[in-house]
Amino acid sequence: MAEHDLTARMAAHMNCHLVFPLLEFLQWRPGRVYAVEEILQAKLRLLIQGTNMVDYAMDTHKLLHGDTDDDVVVPVPDDMVERRHEVVTRLGALAAPAAPIVSALKNHHLGPDKEHNIRMLHERFQIEALYQYAKFQFDCGNYPDAAENLHRYRALCTSSERSLSAQWGKLSAEILNNNWDVALEELNCLKEMIDSKNSSSPLNQLQNRIWLMHCSIFIFFNHGNGSYGIIDLFFQDKFVY
Structure with missing residues (x-):
């Protein structure tokens, strides 16, 4: 049966964090395709090499x-x-410069003018520190806080490339949080961003769409309207290859 399993092929097109739900499924499903030891070894390799x-x-x-x-x-x-000590220390170091930004956004120390707010926050704070902190939170498996901080960062980001990266992170975090309604919104937003990147090469857009299709499977197989969504997405001209 193992030769017919598609997990390895799918994993090549996913963020490594999204592979863990697949391994969990293989580990606990009745009539296992792989021995538990094989799955645990795969998990451990992925955890050590690809995450914090x-x-x-x-x-x-x-x-x-x-x-x-x-x-x-x-x-x-x-x-x-020793690695755990390094990760905890690094997390604390990244949290310090991001804390003032999070505090300002949480406490709404902002005026009604959005453009002025963004300019003021960029002048007073290290906005990129929020991105680095959120990314590290995601790498550590703290998906709820990572999703929240990536959402904050996106509202302040002025770089299209960085915004796209944050959008990928937000989508993955919401999938791993099992927030299927929010994840579907993020999926549609990311699709629009990929389609609108006219400066991107056709090969890059193709790769992003492949990643998007693989990520979307998690949402469509868990969302109430997923059966309609998967047909709508997969049969669009840009996604038929």
Whole structure:
């Protein structure tokens, strides 16, 4: 059965964080296609190489190497403990310059003029610090806060490339939060952004549409109107190859 499984082929077109729900499904579905040890090994490789989800990596290591008969767990390697310390330290360092921006936006220390607000915030704060903080939160698996901070950043961003990157992150975070209505809105917004990037090369647009199609599957298979949405998207001329 494993030779017919499409997980590996799909994973190549996804953010690595979106692969974990697929691995979770393979791990817990009845009539497993792969042995649990194989899935745990795949998870651990992905966690170590592609994310900062250090606690999840340590828990996966314990599941993979634990002695289930005697209920004895092999100690977590020192390099994983050291890595966790590095991640926590880095998270704190990124949170500090982003905190004043978040505070200003939360407490609405802004006037009615949107253009003035954006200009004022750019003059007073390090706006890119908010993006870096949100991105690191996402890498750590803190998807709710990452989604919220990416939303804040997008409202202030003046770079089309950075805005597109933030939009990808926001879409992925809402999928991983299982917020299907919001995720569908983000999907449609991202589709418009990809279509409107006239300066982008045809190859780049093609790659972005492929990524979008793969991400959309999570939404359409969980949203109430997903069966209509997947037909509408996949049969558009720009998505038929």
